[in-house]
Amino acid sequence: MRNALIKKKEVMQGSIAVAEAVKSARPGVIAAYPITPQTYIIEHLATLIANGELKSRYVRADSEFSAASIVYGSVAAGERSYTASSSQGLLLMTEVIFNMAGTRLPVVITGVNRSISPPINIQNDHQDTMVLRDSGIIQLYVENIQEAVDTHIQIFKIAEDKEVLLPAMVCMDGFVISHTYEPVTIWKDEAVQEFLPPFSPVYKTDPQNPLTYGSLTDDDKVTEFKYMTNEALVKSKKKIIAVAREFQEIFGNHYGDLLQEYRTEDAEIILVAMGTVISTIKVAVDALRKNGKKVGVIKVRSYRPFPDEELRTALSKCRLAVVVDKSYSCSSGGILGSEIKACLYNQRGPSIINYIAGIGGREIFPETIKDMVVKSEKLAESGKIPDGSVFFDLNKQLLNNQLL
Amino acid sequence: MKEIRIHGRGGQGSVVIAELLAIAAYEDGLYSQAFPYLGGGGERRGAPVQAFCRIDEEPIRLKYRMIEPNCLIIQDASLNEAINIFQGLQKGGLVLVNSTKSPEELGMARPEYKIYSFPAAEIALEILKKPVMNTVMIGAFAALAGGFKLQCLKEAIIHKFPGELGEKNIEAMVTAYRTAQDMFGEEVQ
Structure with a gap:
């Protein structure tokens, strides 16, 4: 039955495949500005519009x-947008x-995850999207x-x-995807269109019935306003899970609800990470x-909303969690690692070690x-769990030579 | 698993070699993956470029640059002076170099590898009228490495370059395949 849903199955570049998925979701407006490694996606969408395959x-x-302001x-x-x-481009969109x-x-x-300058580098880490973590945007890695293809189809829904009713981002590793x-x-x-009905907004701007977005608000209401955004993001967990399962029923693929666990049933040590490095960890x-070590891995699929309860449950039985971060907050440490430590602090959970690795494409x-x-x-074993995060692959010789 | 590393300069279509080999292998019922390494700032003409292709009977989970390839395709022999081109190559590894000079003349002869020079640029100039020899290198590589079906390679090329351009490149690829068979005789797998 699922074969009947397949348009094509072939070797494709990740960017082109993602553009095809976005096309099948038929957005009414696309606005963008090129930056490596994201450019092939918007380039292909522009081609599809130019040759009439996508009416947008x-x-x-x-x-x-400007691109963010236009969408x-x-x-x-009222248009799906x-x-x-990537990188500096996402920083410019942040406001x-x-x-x-x-x-x-x-x-x-x-x-499309790329390291933040300086130094200028076009390769992958997670710093650019992690910077957006406080905004209220949904992020699926x-x-x-x-x-990446299947998550794009889900995320519009x-x-x-x-x-x-929140902005939502698929975070995919630059180059590696x-x-x-x-x-x-x-x-x-x-x-896809049967799975994803047209966008029907609750409100939309209309010259006949003017509305104001983001009007001036004083201290009597701002906390409640912010609380509502926060609640919407927390509640989106249920929707993310429901949509993932509905997608599985129709298309057959499932990548986890908020987390995906791999060989964790009896694991004494669990690695936690996000993105393509999960494949390598598996x-x-x-x-x-094979060497008898009871190890497993948790993929954090939904980083925002943050799967706090789910992580507490998933990590409750292991004795050691190793969090591999591809981003960090200067002086505070790995971002995912810090948040996992915070959400397990009052639990009788595992010891947690946080490594920062894979920066700038290493x-x-x-x-x-x-x-x-x-x-x-x-x-x-020696009772020397580091309090803070550890840059795993530092080249001490470079540091000693003061080349950095 | 077959792990092929391709060396070239920006503009020579090294990534396309990786892509076409991956498509051809998938057409043949295998799993495959192709990707570039664009360190040094990326897609610049003339800059050293690396691309990679993995082919296996099982789905491929590896997401990192290969450390120990078993094949090298070198589009520009002068890269041997710029980088350690044999880095990580497995013992007995297959090396295909685009050159009219022998591996000895190029200073690239190594007893531990099987190195073949092939006049790819000449064939490309003759058939395609351009010094773009990536599909020529594919033909010669397929003859030397074995494991590729000519029909699948043709389909991959026409899929990537529909129409006359594809037809010409198929001609270039097939010519190179036959030429390599003639040149290397019984060494061909």
Whole structure:
């Protein structure tokens, strides 16, 4: 039956596959500004519009700030709207993204993860999207191209739900997904359209019935206003889970609810991470298991909303959690690691070690993961769990030479 | 698992080699993956470029640059002076170099590897009238490495370059395949 839903199954580049998925969700307005490694997505969407395959208005912007502002306006006018960016481009969109969340406008954005300058670097880490964590945007991180395709289809439905109405972002690793070719299934437009009905906004701007978005508010109401955005994000958990399961029923693929657990049933040590590094960790976990180490991995699929209860449950039985962060907050440490520590603080949970790795595209190999596990076990056995986060792969020689 | 690393310069279509080999392998019922390494700022003409292709009978979960490839495709022999081109190559690894000079003349002969020079640029100039030899290199590589079906490679090329451009590139690829068979004789797998 599912074969009937397949448009094509072939080796495709991640960016092109994602653009095809966005096309099948038929956004009415797309506005973007190019930046590597995101550009191929919007380039392909522009081609699809130009050759008539997608009926949509493509607006070329003069910056990412403009691109975000344009889709802010178009979704307020009642059109499904989409943009994509990376790195400094996402930083430039940030002011608008806070506005999207606060005024409850469900723009869908692809964050193609790239390191933040300086130094200028086009490769992957998670710093750019993690900076947006306080805005109110939904963020789902994906592990491979097929998951990126399927999550794009799901995320429009989540964002536009009347009880959610928040901007939403698929975070996909630059190059590792965007520039990689793998076999991928693209679903028929009709199948996607049946799963994802047209956007029906609760309110929309209308010259005949003027509305104000983001009007001046004083201290008597601001807390409640912010609380409502917060509640909407917390409640979106249910919708994310429901949409993932509905997608599974129709299309057959499921990547976890908010988390995905792999070989955690009897695991004494659990690694936690997000994005494509999960695949590498799974390979390392399989190898470690062969040597008798009881290791598992948790993929944080939904980073915002933060799966606090789910993590508490999933980590309750292991003795050691190793969180691998591809981003950090200067002087405070790995961002995912810090938040997981915070959410387990009052529990009788595992010891937690947080490594910062994979910055600026530095490769994380299965050997790197095995090394992390071995070192973590030694630290735990000797009672020397580090209080803060540890930059895992620092080149001490470079530091000593003061080249940095 | 077959792990192929492709070296070239920006503009030579090295990433396309990886992509076409991946498509051809998938057409043949195998799993495959192709990706570039764009360190050094990325897509600049003339800059050293690396691309990678993995082919296996099982789905591929590896997401990192390969450490120990078993094949190298080198589009520009002068890269041997710029980088350690053999880095990580497994013993007995297959190396295909685009050059009219022998591996000895290029200073690239290594007893531990199987190195073949192939006049890809000449064939490209003759058939495509351009010094773009990526599909020529694919043909020669397929003849030397074995495991690729000519029909699947043709389908991959026409899928990527529909129409006359694809037809010409298929001609270039097939010519290179036959030429490599003639040149390397019984060494061809």
